[in-house]
Amino acid sequence: MRRYETVFIADPDIPEENRVALFERLKGLIETDENFIIRFDEWGVRKTAYEIKKKKRGFYVLAEYTGMGDLVQELERVMRIDDRVLKFLTVLKDEDANPEAIREEMAREEAEKEAKELERAEAKAAAEARKAEAEAEAEATAVAEAAKAAEEGEAVQAEEEDSAAPEEADASSEESGDESETPVEDPKE
Amino acid sequence: MAIRPVNRRKRVFHRRKVCRFCADKSMNIDYKETRTLRYFTTDRGKIVPRRISGTCAKHQRALTTAIKRARHIALMPFVGNVPD
Numbered sequence: 032m033r034r035y036e037t038v039f040i041a042d043p044d045i046p047e048e049n050r051v052a053l054f055e056r057l058k059g060l061i062e063t064d065e066n067f068i069i070r071f072d073e074w075g076v077r078k079t080a081y082e083i084k085k086k087k088r089g090f091y092v093l094a095e096y097t098g099m100g101d102l103v104q105e106l107e108r109v110m111r112i113d114d115r116v117l118k119f120l121t122v123l124k125d126e127d128a129n130p131e132a133i134r135e136e137m138a139r140e141e142a143e144k145e146a147k148e149l150e151r152a153e154a155k156a157a158a159e160a161r162k163a164e165a166e167a168e169a170e171a172t173a174v175a176e177a178a179k180a181a182e183e184g185e186a187v188q189a190e191e192e193d194s195a196a197p198e199e200a201d202a203s204s205e206e207s208g209d210e211s212e213t214p215v216e217d218p219k220e
Numbered sequence: 221m222a223i224r225p226v227n228r229r230k231r232v233f234h235r236r237k238v239c240r241f242c243a244d245k246s247m248n249i250d251y252k253e254t255r256t257l258r259y260f261t262t263d264r265g266k267i268v269p270r271r272i273s274g275t276c277a278k279h280q281r282a283l284t285t286a287i288k289r290a291r292h293i294a295l296m297p298f299v300g301n302v303p304d
Contacts, residue, residue, distance in 0.1 A: 038252070038293050079294035089294065093252070120293040122251075 032065070032097050034128035039110060039119035040089035043076045050090065053115050060106055061096045069095040069133060083117045097128055237274035241282075249282045251289035254296055261287060265300035 041050055054071070061068055074091035083089060096102075103121055110116040241247050247256065260268050260275070260283055267287055270280045290296040 040294065080291070080297040080300065081294055083294060118293060120289060122289065 032128050032130050033099060033123060034069070034095070034097055034125035034133065035103055035121055036093065036095045036124050037103075037106065037119060037121045038091065038093050040079065040083065040091055040117040042115045042117060043086065043088045043090045045115055049115065053113065054092070057094070057106065057109070060109060061094070061098065061102065065130070066096060066098040066102060067130075067134075069097065069137060071095075086117065089117055095124070097130055097133060239274060239276035239279050241279040242276055249279065249286045251286040251293070252295070254290055257283070257287050257290055257296060261296065263301045264303075265291075265297045 041053060054073075058068060058071065070093070072093040074093060076088050076090050079087060079089045107119065107121065110119050241249065249256070251257070260273055262268060267284060270277070273280075275283060287296060291298050
């Protein structure tokens with residue numbers, strides 16, 4: 032069993048359902064009893080470095096899968112015929128891949144992803160809770176301030192405020208201890 | 221007396237010529253990572269020679285294939301930024 036990686040550029044100007052149909056077709060080609068897809072990453076529409084079939088953008092997809100040479104032959108034949116695929120590149124990743132190990136790896140990655148998502152969800156929930164708390168607090172203080180302001184407004188009307196200027200004490204600190212440091216000269220210099 | 225060492229330092233100009241991929245093992249060469257590859261190409265899209273970049277033979281080989289693959293799938297240009 033070998034492990035391959037194929038990047039292909041799908042036409043960015045075709046309708047979504049057409050593109051999905053193309054992906055499904057390619058996935059169907061790969062998946063058989065022995066072969067399976069390791070990952071199918073849709074990078075989305077990106078600018079291409081040069082024009083391909085007069086198009087400046089392309090919908091990039093990265094597919095990683097297991098299989099043998101005949102599968103690659105078939106896949107590339109289909110992609111060559113299908114004009115929804117602008118370009119493709121297949122790279123051999125592992126000459127002698129162990130399907131079991133890959134499945135394990137996939138399961139582990141899946142678990143990690145889930146754990147991360149869970150963590151993120153928890154963090155989000157915590158952040159939201161904090162935010163709600165802060166908002167509630169802010170509201171409470173705003174209400175309190177408004178009440179206070181109203182009170183003070185009444186008070187200001189009643190009495191005049193006398194402002195007492197705070198006395199500024201000049202603390203002139205003298206620098207104590209005249210240290211005359213002689214720079215240490217390097218004898219090696 | 222104090223002038224001499226300064227002068228000497230000025231005259232010797234050392235260019236760091238260590239393979240970046242050997243120095244930093246976490247860096248890997250992949251045709252999909254164009255950000256790293258771009259560093260080893262000129263503005264025009266040419267591959268920078270070993271004598272300039274200081275890359276070791278092994279990594280330069282890997283780099284060359286990676287850049288060529290990236291070009292094939294239009295992640296990097298064959299000819300880029302041509303000055304008029």
